[in-house]
Each structure stands twice: as structure tokens, then as C-alpha cells.
Amino acid sequence: MNRHAKAFAFAAVLSAAATAAGAQELTVGVRGGPESMDPHYSALGPQADAVKHIFDPLVWTGDDLQLEPGLAVSWKPVDDDTWEFKLREGVKFHDGSDFTAEDVKFSIERIPQVTGPTTTEIYVRRVADVEIVDDYTLNIHTNGPAATLPYDFVRLFIVSADAAKDYSTAETSAEGFNSGKAAIGTGPFKYVSWEPKGDLVLERFDDYWRGPAPWARVVRKEISDDASRLAALKAGDVDVINYVSSADYLALDNDPDIETFIGDSVYVMNLQLDQREDTPKVRAKDGSKLAENPLRDARVREAIDLAIDRETMVEIVLEGLGTPANQMMPEGFFGSSEDIPAPVYDPEKAKALLAEAGYPDGFEIDLYCTNDRLPGDGAICEALGQMFSQVGIATNVNAISKTVYFPTQARKEYSVFMNGWGTLTGEASYTLGSLAHSPDDEVKMGAFNRIEYHNEEVDRLLEEGAQELDADMRRALFEEAMEKTMADRAYISIVVLQSVWAGDKDKVVVTPRADEETLAYFIKPAK
Amino acid sequence: MSSFLLQRILQGIVIMAVMSVIVFAGVYAIGNPMEVLIPPEATQDVRLRTIARFGLDKSLVEQYFLFISNLFQGDLGQSYIYNEPVLRLIGNRLPATLELVLTAVLGATFIGVPLGIYAGYKPESATARIIMAVSILGFSVPTFWVGLILILTFAVSLGWLPSGGRGDTVEVFGIDWSIFTLDGWSHLILPATNLALFKLAIMIRLARAGTREVMLSDAVKFARAAGLSEATILSRHVLKLISIPIVTVFGLELASTLAFAVVTETIFSWPGVGKLIIDSIKNLDRPVMVAYLILTAGLFVTINLCVDIGYAVLDPRLRRGRAE
Numbered sequence: 001m002n003r004h005a006k007a008f009a010f011a012a013v014l015s016a017a018a019t020a021a022g023a024q025e026l027t028v029g030v031r032g033g034p035e036s037m038d039p040h041y042s043a044l045g046p047q048a049d050a051v052k053h054i055f056d057p058l059v060w061t062g063d064d065l066q067l068e069p070g071l072a073v074s075w076k077p078v079d080d081d082t083w084e085f086k087l088r089e090g091v092k093f094h095d096g097s098d099f100t101a102e103d104v105k106f107s108i109e110r111i112p113q114v115t116g117p118t119t120t121e122i123y124v125r126r127v128a129d130v131e132i133v134d135d136y137t138l139n140i141h142t143n144g145p146a147a148t149l150p151y152d153f154v155r156l157f158i159v160s161a162d163a164a165k166d167y168s169t170a171e172t173s174a175e176g177f178n179s180g181k182a183a184i185g186t187g188p189f190k191y192v193s194w195e196p197k198g199d200l201v202l203e204r205f206d207d208y209w210r211g212p213a214p215w216a217r218v219v220r221k222e223i224s225d226d227a228s229r230l231a232a233l234k235a236g237d238v239d240v241i242n243y244v245s246s247a248d249y250l251a252l253d254n255d256p257d258i259e260t261f262i263g264d265s266v267y268v269m270n271l272q273l274d275q276r277e278d279t280p281k282v283r284a285k286d287g288s289k290l291a292e293n294p295l296r297d298a299r300v301r302e303a304i305d306l307a308i309d310r311e312t313m314v315e316i317v318l319e320g321l322g323t324p325a326n327q328m329m330p331e332g333f334f335g336s337s338e339d340i341p342a343p344v345y346d347p348e349k350a351k352a353l354l355a356e357a358g359y360p361d362g363f364e365i366d367l368y369c370t371n372d373r374l375p376g377d378g379a380i381c382e383a384l385g386q387m388f389s390q391v392g393i394a395t396n397v398n399a400i401s402k403t404v405y406f407p408t409q410a411r412k413e414y415s416v417f418m419n420g421w422g423t424l425t426g427e428a429s430y431t432l433g434s435l436a437h438s439p440d441d442e443v444k445m446g447a448f449n450r451i452e453y454h455n456e457e458v459d460r461l462l463e464e465g466a467q468e469l470d471a472d473m474r475r476a477l478f479e480e481a482m483e484k485t486m487a488d489r490a491y492i493s494i495v496v497l498q499s500v501w502a503g504d505k506d507k508v509v510v511t512p513r514a515d516e517e518t519l520a521y522f523i524k525p526a527k
Numbered sequence: 528m529s530s531f532l533l534q535r536i537l538q539g540i541v542i543m544a545v546m547s548v549i550v551f552a553g554v555y556a557i558g559n560p561m562e563v564l565i566p567p568e569a570t571q572d573v574r575l576r577t578i579a580r581f582g583l584d585k586s587l588v589e590q591y592f593l594f595i596s597n598l599f600q601g602d603l604g605q606s607y608i609y610n611e612p613v614l615r616l617i618g619n620r621l622p623a624t625l626e627l628v629l630t631a632v633l634g635a636t637f638i639g640v641p642l643g644i645y646a647g648y649k650p651e652s653a654t655a656r657i658i659m660a661v662s663i664l665g666f667s668v669p670t671f672w673v674g675l676i677l678i679l680t681f682a683v684s685l686g687w688l689p690s691g692g693r694g695d696t697v698e699v700f701g702i703d704w705s706i707f708t709l710d711g712w713s714h715l716i717l718p719a720t721n722l723a724l725f726k727l728a729i730m731i732r733l734a735r736a737g738t739r740e741v742m743l744s745d746a747v748k749f750a751r752a753a754g755l756s757e758a759t760i761l762s763r764h765v766l767k768l769i770s771i772p773i774v775t776v777f778g779l780e781l782a783s784t785l786a787f788a789v790v791t792e793t794i795f796s797w798p799g800v801g802k803l804i805i806d807s808i809k810n811l812d813r814p815v816m817v818a819y820l821i822l823t824a825g826l827f828v829t830i831n832l833c834v835d836i837g838y839a840v841l842d843p844r845l846r847r848g849r850a851e
Contacts, residue, residue: 035608042608043566117564117581117607121573174610196609196616197806198798199692221692223796224806227675228691232796235682235690372809403811407558444570 024216026508026520029229029238033222035118037177037194038167039157039185040111042118045424048155049517050220053202054094055157055185058085058104059150064332065266065426065514067150071099071158071186077469080145081128087136091209093160094190101138105130106161108140114173123156125444145467147474151425160184188213188521197222202520210521218520230502233258239507242518244500246319246375252502259505262498263512266333266422267374268325270435271308271384271492273301274415274451281366281415285394290363295415299357301489306350307391308384310343313495317379321500325493327486328421328431330514335428335465335478340486350391362392368409368417371399374497381418384494409450417450420497424515428478429466436485437462453490535835539828546824547598550817551591559583560811564607581607594817603821604814608807613818617800623693624792624799626706628784630719635726636777643734644761644769650739658731665728674721674794681717689714691796718795722788726780733776737769744768770841778834786823 032046039051060070074086091099108124115121126146131139142149163184167176176182183191186209189202200220206212221238223229226245232238234255244252244260252260273295274282284290294300310324326343329336354362367385371378378399385397402419409417423431437445438454443463461481468474485491501510501518509524561578569577578584582593597604603613646655682690694710696703705711741747742765750760789801796802800819807815 036610038610041610115577116610117561117577118566119569119573119577121577122566122569125570125573170610178611195619196606196611197620197802221796223691224802225793225796228678228794228796231675231678231683232690235678235686237682237690237692401809403557403563403809407562410559410562441571447569447571447574 025219026215026217026240026523027219027221027238028518028520028523029221029223029232029241030518031222031224031226031229031243033197033200033220034194035116035196036174037180037183037191038114038173039159040107040114040120041116041173043120043122043155044118045422045516047118048157049519050200051157051185052187052517053189053200053218053220053520054183054187054191055159056187057154058156058158059153061154061426061515063263063511063513065423066334067154067426071104072153075150077147078139080469081142083140083142083146083149084133085138085140087138088209089136091186092207093163093186094184094205095160095163096207097160097162099158099186100135101132102135103158103161104138105132106164107156107158110159110164110168113168114170120155123152126152145469147466147469148425148427148429151427151430154425158186189218208521213521214525215520215523220520233502233504236504240501240503240510240518240523242499242501242516243375244502246321246500249321249500249502250319257505258502259509261501261503261510261512262321263501263516264323264330264514265497265499265516266330266424266426266514267420267497268328268330268423269374269377269380269418269420269494269497270328271304271416271418271494272451273304273490273492274412275454275490276412276452279415280413281368283364285361285364287364293415294357294359294363295490297357298489299353300359301492303350303353303357303391304388304393305489305492306344306346306353307387307393308343308492308494309345309387310494311345313380313383317383318376318495318497321375321498322495323498325496327482328435328491328493329423329428329482330496333423333426333428335432335475335482337479337482339479340483347387347391354392359392362394364394364396365416366396366398366414368398368400368405368414370402370405370419373402374420375499376497377418377420380494384418412450412452414450418494422515426514428482429462432458432462432478432481432485433466435491436481451490453485453488455484455488458484532832532836535832539825539832542828543821543824547595547817547821548591550820550824551594552587554813554816555587555590557811560607560813563811603818606807606812606815608810608812608815613814616803616815617819617822620798620800620803622702622704623797624785624788624801626704627715627718627722627792627797627799628781628788630706630715631722632726632777632781632784634719635723635730636773639727639730640734640766640773643731644738644765646731647735647738648742648761648765650735659735662728662731665724665731668724670721670725670790671794673724674718674791677717677721678794688717691718691794693798718791718797721795722784722791726784729776729780730773733773734769737772738765741765741768767841771838774834774837774841778830778837782827782830785826 034047034050035042039055056071058072060068062068071088072085073088076084078084087101093099108127108130111120111124126142126149127140128143129141133139164182167173167182180191188205188208190205192201192203194200202218204213204216223232229241230248233241249260252258275296277293279293314322314324324343326340327336369377369381381399382397385395388395421431433445434448436458438459439446439449458481461477465474465477468477499516503510507526509526511522561583565574565577606613606616609616642658646658649655678690681688692714694705694714695708696705697707747760750764789805792799792801804819
């Protein structure tokens with residue numbers, strides 16, 4: 001009984017304390033939480049979002065994903081395979097020690113030892129060697145010219161070499177970081193507690209180099225169900241939520257207490273058309289095999305593009321939360337082209353083109369998409385099926401879980417398929433290098449080109465771009481590669497998705513970020 | 528009794544062994560988790576290195592025997608997603624599920640059985656009709672919908688109870704429990720009610736059907752002739768006679784709710800094992816899936832064993848029959 005009495009008293013004290021601190025405390029309801037407090041364990045989006053509160057990346061990215069000085073204040077290539085990084089002086093870790101070049105070297109070299117299957121090695125894959133020049137200068141030597149190295153470092157989190165040195169093997173890292181012993185960063189918040197799928201509790205770090213955060217205490221609650229997350233906001237249990245669904249977003253417009261914040265995301269929905277001579281999921285309408293793969297015919301690909309009514313897709317299917325896409329990246333990203341024509345919807349011309357290509361009665365395809373990865377992916381898939389059927393391409397729609405979709409896609413068992421692609425680095429080599437270059441282990445490109453798309457011009461432009469250290473020249477090369485890829489229409493971009501946050505109108509103002517991170521430091525108290 | 532027990536335990540072991548093969552092969556057939564987990568920019572050598580590090584380059588048979596040999600050393604593997612031992616991951620979340628499910632199932636039984644007996648005892652009364660109508664609602668309305676309505680009513684509109692999550696916990700026997708704090712109960716009530724509704728309906732219907740049948744039996748006639756009060760007849764004789772099916776269903780419901788309270792846990796963001804398993808399926812976190820399903824099989828086997836022992840305790844005929 002004594003124990004109960006104590007527990008009750010404790011609960012009462014806690015709730016009293018919570019009320020007093022209410023104005024300075026921010027509670028965020030997020031769809032997905034981190035996987036580990038070790039920032040080098042996973043490269044997943046929710047992981048980076050969470051650990052960015054505690055650790056700073058070497059290079060910062062702004063709301064629109066363009067590079068900004070962070071822990072590194074400047075960087076420049078000094079020769080073909082060396083980059084020089086100048087570090088910020090006067091930055092403190094949470095334990096009071098100084099941030100120096102040693103911590104950066106340690107963080108880079110630690111990654112291969114501790115990373116999990118969603119490997120963070122991708123951030124340091126080009127690094128051959130790290131040379132410390134002085135406490136605030138580093139020379140990073142790369143395997144061959146690495147023009148996009150600073151982009152790789154936007155999620156390279158810096159841990160304290162001192163605090164983490166005993167927790168840098170696969171066996172010890174989770175224990176050291178999840179317990180807080182090694183979770184010492186330079187970020188705006190200090191780590192208090194977390195357990196897998198539980199609340200992440202953070203406390204303001206007063207010596208943060210950008211100045212102290214507006215919130216003394218931040219709690220990030222993982223609420224994966226969309227309806228429950230919204231209910232928690234409406235009930236006042238959380239102050240901000242991310243990923244408001246399109247249906248809820250419409251209803252929230254009428255709620256006087258809640259403000260919504262909409263931003264363009266990095267995700268573009270791309271339809272992908274198999275370019276192999278023999279493709280498994282395309283056939284004549286009577287079920288017989290076609291003489292050749294119609295998707296290899298440029299007229300058929302154009303017909304498919306013309307059959308897509310992107311305006312309807314945005315207005316009806318996505319409830320307005322998107323913009324029609326004409327290329328694989330949102331506008332303004334490094335390498336997206338302004339010269340690509342706006343997409344056209346012309347079903348009559350599509351039918352004519354199909355007839356011209358020798359398919360006056362059309363043919364039959366199986367369309368595969370994810371239905372649980374990004375907002376609206378399943379609905380877009382169904383709408384595509386209807387639009388294709390209207391021009392005579394009988395379409396069997398299969399909107400399935402990403403768990404089944406991606407492994408099957410990797411085995412190349414699909415012919416026509418759609419999924420979102422996020423240009424997380426904000427520049428084209430990430431996207432075009434993975435999708436548009438022909439699969440080639442030698443140059444390490446084309447890993448996600450699952451349609452065997454091959455255009456020698458595009459390959460050449462991308463390879464040159466990857467080596468071109470001059471930013472303007474590189475931009476021009478990527479823009480041309482993007483134009484050529486989109487003109488071939490083996491990849492047909494459909495919509496750029498938008499992302500919605502909602503918050504308590506009297507308490508918070510959220511500035512949307514293109515990478516969809518919900519960073520407490522940048523959530524401002526409402527005036 | 529002991530030979531019966533031994534036989535049951537042996538059966539259980541065989542079931543577990545078969546389950547492990549089915550689960551392992553089934554999970555393997557979904558596909559290589561690395562296709563979902565390894566990020567797109569990974570170069571081919573990074574991919575191969577990662578796949579090899581997690582032993583996924585080995586054949587199915589090799590992977591299975593590796594898993595089994597680790598299992599016998601008490602190691603169920605490391606979660607791909609959380610980099611923590613699977614046992615610790617599941618163990619940390621089990622108390623949350625346990626208290627939610629026990630509250631729900633026990634609540635449903637202790638409320639449902641008396642209501643059901645009453646409805647069976649006086650089937651024509653207005654109260655009995657109301658009870659039966661409520662029980663129909665209980666199992667015909669989907670759980671997720673009831674859950675959302677509960678949140679909307681009690682958390683959003685009235686603001687009496689929190690919308691989700693688990694409340695403050697206190698440590699008892701080295702484990703964190705929330706049923707010993709007021710805040711804990713305020714978080715527990717809605718999900719437990721949500722989870723209990725369906726079971727309540729089953730308990731009512733079972734108890735009612737049993738009572739109606741038993742009330743017509745000679746045993747009850749003799750008891751009445753002997754001058755026992757109706758209350759004594761109901762509580763001492765009828766309750767005992769209808770308890771076998773109730774215990775059976777109690778055991779099954781307890782096991783299945785422990786293993787699959789997924790919907791309720793998701794809606795109320797309850798940090799239990801149900802949410803863990805669903806997310807690990809979404810992410811193809813193979814070690815967690817396999818370990819969880821095998822532990823679940825073990826749970827069913829154990830609870831069924833307990834139910835069998837319960838029969839013997841409740842029914843002297845069974846006890847004697849086995850003992851001789």
C-alpha cells in the first residue's frame with residue numbers, strides 16, 4: 001500500500017511540474033521514431049530527423065535542401081581528389097568539451113564499424129582518407145574526383161570522439177548510445193531518455209552554437225496511426241504533428257484551434273516502364289504473348305504519358321496536396337531543368353499514337369505500386385489504371401505493400417510500376433545516378449535502374465557530372481541529363497507530393513522543410 | 528495425471544519445432560529484407576558487405592540451422608532495425624501488453640459471466656434483453672472504429688482521458704508497471720475497454736447459453752427440491768457446471784489477445800508487443816518476426832496446457848479418470 005501511496009504522490013508532483021513547465025515544453029507527435037540513439041546506425045529519414053536534435057551534421061541543409069554552413073563553415077576542392085573543410089570554432093559538446101577536427105575524423109571512421117542494414121556507409125562511400133591539418137581544418141581525400149562530397153555530408157552526424165570511443169563496435173554502440181553515455185553531440189538538445197518505439201525526451205542545451213532553443217524540454221512521441229496522431233493533437237496531448245493525411249487536412253481547415261503548414265516534399269511519383277526485350281507483365285488483350293515489348297516503342301511511351309491527367313490526379317486524388325511533375329526532382333533542386341515542357345493530357349492523341357505503333361486495340365498490362373509508403377500512392381495507382389484503360393491499355397492494378405513490392409521489383413518481375421523517389425540530398429546525381437544511368441558496378445551507378453533503361457548520352461553526362469568539380473558546369477551537365485532522360489519517357493514523373501504539419505495555433509509556428517524533418521529548434525512559439 | 532502432462536509437453540515441443548520451420552521458411556519467402564533496408568545510394572560493394580554482415584548471403588538451410596543453434600544458447604538474434612537483442616526488445620514491451628490484456632480479459636470475464644448467467648437465468652426479462660443487445664454490438668462493431676470513437680468522445684470532446692500512450696510507471700519486481708499509478712490507469716481505461724468489448728460479448732453469450740441448458744437439468748431440480756436458495760444454486764452449482772467452456776475460451780482469448788492486440792495498441796499508441804510485430808513485418812525485420820512468432824507458439828502451447836490442468840481441477844471426473 002505504501003508503494004501505491006508513493007506512486008500516487010509522485011504522479012501528482014509530476015503533473016504539477018508539467019503544468020508549470022507547459023509554456024516551455026514542446027510535445028511533438030511523429031509518425032516514425034528513431035531506430036537507435038547512435039546517429040550512425042541507420043540512414044532512414046525518421047532516424048535522421050530525431051538524432052538531428054542531439055547531433056549536428058557536418059554540412060547543414062536549409063528548408064529547401066540547399067547547402068548551408070553548419071559545423072563546417074566552408075569547403076572547397078583543393079585538387080582532383082581532395083576537399084578541404086574549415087570547421088566552426090567555439091562549438092561545444094553537451095559535456096562541455098570543444099568540437100575539433102578529431103571528432104569529425106573519428107565520426108567518419110566509426111561508421112563502417114557500427115552501421116546497420118540501412119547503412120550510413122553511403123555518406124562516406126567516397127572517402128578514402130581523412131587528414132587533420134589543424135584543429136579546425138580537414139583534408140578529405142576521396143576515391144577519384146567526388147564532386148558531390150559536401151552533399152554526402154548533410155547527414156554525416158558528428159559524435160564526440162571522447163564520449164563514444166568505448167562504444168564504437170557493433171556490439172557496444174546500442175548500449176552506449178541508448179543509455180545516454182555516448183549520446184553527446186553538439187546539437188540544440190541534450191538527450192534524456194528513449195527506448196525503441198517509445199518517447200524521445202530531450203532537454204535544452206544552453207551553449208548551443210546557434211543560440212539556445214525556444215523550448216526547455218521536448219518530447220517526441222511516436223504515434224504511427226494517422227487518426228490517433230490527429231486525435232492526440234485535438235485532445236491537446238501533443239502540440240505539433242507531422243504527416244497529416246489529405247482527408248484530415250481538409251477537415252482541419254474548419255478547426256479554429258489548429259493551424260496547418262504545407263510544404264513541398266522531395267518525393268516525386270515516377271512511373272517506370274521496363275525496357276527489356278522480353279518483359280513479363282505485358283500481353284495482348286486475349287492473353288497471348290506479344291511479338292515484342294511495346295514499352296520499347298517511343299510512341300507507346302508517349303501515349304502512356306499523354307494518357308495521364310495530372311491535374312485530376314492532384315485535385316481529386318490528392319485533395320490538392322501535390323503539384324504536377326514533369327521531371328524526377330522538384331523545381332529548384334540542383335540539376336532540375338526549367339526547359340522541360342509541362343506535361344500534357346491528350347487521350348485522343350494517345351489513342352492515335354498507339355494505333356500508329358501497331359496497337360489499335362491496345363494491350364494489357366499489370367501495374368504495380370506501393371500502397372503504404374507515401375501519402376496517396378495507392379490511390380494514384382488506381383487512378384492511373386483507369387486513365388490507361390480509357391486509352392485502350394487494359395490495366396490490372398496491384399497496389400501492394402512496400403514489403404512485397406521492393407524485393408519483387410529488385411528481382412525485375414514487374415513491367416510497369418510506380419513508386420515515389422525522394423531526392424534526399426537535393427541534387428541530381430543522387431536521383432539520376434541511381435535511376436537513369438545504366439546499371440554499372442564499375443562506375444557505381446544505376447543501382448536502382450530496374451527497367452534496364454540505357455541511353456549512352458545520359459550515361460556520359462552523368463559520369464562527367466560526377467567528376468566535374470565546378471558547380472555551374474556540373475549543374476549544366478545534370479540539367480541536360482535530366483532533359484534527355486525525361487524525353488525518352490522510360491521514366492514518367494507524375495506528381496510532386498506535398499507534406500502537411502498541423503499544430504496548436506496558439507502555441508507553435510512550423511516552417512516546413514523539404515526533407516520533411518520536424519526539428520523542434522526551428523518550431524517557433526506563436527506570438 | 529503426470530503421464531498426461533508429459534504427453535502434452537512432448538506434443539508442445541513437436542509443435543514448436545514444426546512452427547519454427549514454417550515460420551522461418553515463410554518469412555524467408557517474403558524476400559530479402561536487405562532490398563527494403565539498404566538505401567538506394569549504396570554502391571554494389573557496400574550492399575554485398577552489408578548482406579554478408581547479416582548472414583543473408585547464406586542458403587535458407589544454413590540460416591535456419593544457425594538460428595536454431597543460437598536459439599539453444601538462448602540467443603534469438605539482434606533486431607535489424609533497433610540493433611538490440613530481440614529478447615530484450617520483446618521483453619521490455621511485454622509488461623505493457625500484459626497489463627493491458629489481463630485488465631481487458633479479466634474485466635470481460637468478471638463482468639461478462641455474471642451478466643450472462645443472469646441473462647440465462649431470466650431470459651425473458653427486459654434487463655436480459657438489454658444485455659443481449661449490448662453483446663451483439665460488442666462483437667459486430669469493428670475494434671478500430673470503437674477505439675476511434677472512444678478517443679473522440681473521452682479524449683477529444685470531453686477531455687477526461689488521454690488519447691493514447693502509456694502513463695507513468697513504477698518499478699515492481701524490476702519491471703515497470705503502469706497499473707500501480709493513477710496516471711497509468713487513466714491511460715489504461717480506454718484501450719482496455721476497447722479490447723474488452725469483444726471478449727465481454729463472447730463471455731456473456733457463453734455464460735447465457737450454458738446457464739439456460741443447466742437450469743433445465745436434473746441437478747438444478749434436485750437442488751431446488753433440497754431447498755437451496757436460488758443465489759446458492761447459481762453461484763455454487765450452475766457456475767461450476769458451465770465453467771469448462773468458459774475456461775477454454777478464456778485461455779484461447781488470453782493467448783490470442785496477448786499475441787495480437789495489434790489494432791488496439793496501434794490506435795492508442797500503446798507501447799506493447801503488438802505494435803512491435805506489425806512494424807517489424809512492415810520493415811521485414813526478420814529476427815523480430817521469427818522470434819515473436821515462435822514465442823507466440825510457445826505461449827499458446829503453455830496456456831493450453833494450463834487450460835487442460837484447469838479442466839482437471841474443475842471436473843473431478845477428469846481428474847480421477849486420468850489418475851487411475
